[in-house]
Amino acid sequence: MSEDHLSYPIVYAEWDILNNLVGDLSPSSIFVIVDENTSRDCYPLFQSKFDHAHQCIQISAGEQHKNLNTCEVVYDQLLQFGADRHSLCINLGGGVIGDLGGFCASTFMRGFDFIQIPTTVLAQVDASVGGKLGVDFQGVKNMVGLFNHPEMVFMDVDFLKTLPENELRSGYSEIIKHAIIYDHKLWQELCSTETWSDNINQAIIQWSVDIKSRVVAQDFKEGGIRKILNYGHTIGHAVETLSFDMEMPLLHGEAIAIGMICEAHIAWQFGLLELSALEGITEYVIGIYGIQAEYLQDVSKIMDLMKHDKKNKGDQILASLPTQIGDCTFDKAIDQALVEKAFLYYRNQ
Ligand SMILES: NC(=O)c1ccc[n+]([C@@H]2O[C@H](COP(=O)([O-])OP(=O)(O)OC[C@H]3O[C@@H](n4cnc5c(N)ncnc54)[C@H](O)[C@@H]3O)[C@@H](O)[C@H]2O)c1
Ligand SMILES: [Zn+2]
Numbered sequence: 001m002s003e004d005h006l007s008y009p010i011v012y013a014e015w016d017i018l019n020n021l022v023g024d025l026s027p028s029s030i031f032v033i034v035d036e037n038t039s040r041d042c043y044p045l046f047q048s049k050f051d052h053a054h055q056c057i058q059i060s061a062g063e064q065h066k067n068l069n070t071c072e073v074v075y076d077q078l079l080q081f082g083a084d085r086h087s088l089c090i091n092l093g094g095g096v097i098g099d100l101g102g103f104c105a106s107t108f109m110r111g112f113d114f115i116q117i118p119t120t121v122l123a124q125v126d127a128s129v130g131g132k133l134g135v136d137f138q139g140v141k142n143m144v145g146l147f148n149h150p151e152m153v154f155m156d157v158d159f160l161k162t163l164p165e166n167e168l169r170s171g172y173s174e175i176i177k178h179a180i181i182y183d184h185k186l187w188q189e190l191c192s193t194e195t196w197s198d199n200i201n202q203a204i205i206q207w208s209v210d211i212k213s214r215v216v217a218q219d220f221k222e223g224g225i226r227k228i229l230n231y232g233h234t235i236g237h238a239v240e241t242l243s244f245d246m247e248m249p250l251l252h253g254e255a256i257a258i259g260m261i262c263e264a265h266i267a268w269q270f271g272l273l274e275l276s277a278l279e280g281i282t283e284y285v286i287g288i289y290g291i292q293a294e295y296l297q298d299v300s301k302i303m304d305l306m307k308h309d310k311k312n313k314g315d316q317i318l319a320s321l322p323t324q325i326g327d328c329t330f331d332k333a334i335d336q337a338l339v340e341k342a343f344l345y346y347r348n349q
Pocket of ligand 2: 174252256
């Protein structure tokens with residue numbers, strides 16, 4: 001079990017602890033939410049280890065289904081299967097299942113208990129920790145949602161064995177992010193292996209989760225330090241959104257990789273970050289994600305998208321910028337001139 005920075009346990013691969021907790025909760029009924037991929041790839045392992053009778057609810061995979069229509073499907077099934085306020089929901093899947101399943105469990109009959117079992121790297125090190133739940137609405141990500149805690153987050157790296165390599169690599173960028181904003185030692189560890197994929201193991205996942213938990217525990221509602229988790233995401237989100245209309249949309253972590261380099265460059269422009277640290281970040285990140293300069297062509301559209309980031313205040317675009325590897329500041333106002341210089345730097349790698 002991990003250090004307890006939050007009010008709920010985060011458990012790694014110890015299925016007895018999960019089974020015992022569920023026994024202690026003694027829910028009136030148990031629902032396991034899956035999508036077609038986690039039903040095929042993750043449910044067999046779950047079923048072989050989980051001791052309690054349950055009912056599966058399957059939804060369609062993908063961000064395009066993370067909406068209120070899918071919630072209705074889930075509510076409908078919960079009603080049909082006779083769920084009540086003492087039921088338990090187990091969300092077995094990536095961030096989409098976790099956010100949507102947690103939202104449904106928190107709202108159906110004003111909420112019943114739920115457990116997160118994240119099965120992607122991104123969901124393990126990021127989405128399942130921190131209590132943010134919700135769905136997209138009218139094309140805006142995570143527009144409708146709430147903060148709520150699960151009874152437990154349970155992870156097993158064995159689930160990751162079936163994850164496609166591009167999804168593994170995408171999720172890995174959040175691990176890199178955690179190292180850059182918070183932990184120089186983790187950064188050194190990441191850089192010490194021959195390939196990035198050597199770092200997809202329980203020790204590193206646990207380390208990364210611990211960082212996120214520590215940050216969130218200090219600032220649950222994101223009034224201050226929690227914002228450092230947005231490093232790479234001010235530019236990265238805009239680039240990701242723009243890429244949805246392109247031939248090859250970027251995965252979230254691929255866009256965040258671009259964002260991390262560009263925002264590190266902006267930190268350097270401000271004199272916050274030393275050149276050697278900027279170069280270290282650039283070299284490592286490009287070594288894994290390559291250079292995707294074609295996604296940075298339309299600076300004005302990217303600026304427009306950044307202006308609509310819900311983390312801004314007034315007209316200012318605010319970013320979280322690293323001050324050294326292992327430390328980060330937040331609420332720094334950035335403008336188009338800084339962004340253009342950063343893009344130029346990225347393109348010239
Ligand atoms: N709540 C938060 O704090 C938070 C933080 C970051 C991201 N998110 C959300 O997380 C979502 C993205 O999460 P994601 O990247 O996990 O996406 P996802 O849930 O869409 O999963 C990616 C794909 O992998 C499949 N999959 C999942 N586990 C698998 C496995 N073990 N083997 C094979 N295939 C598997 C899924 O079916 C899906 O097709 C976004 O909606 C984002 O908003 C939330
Ligand atoms: Zn992210």
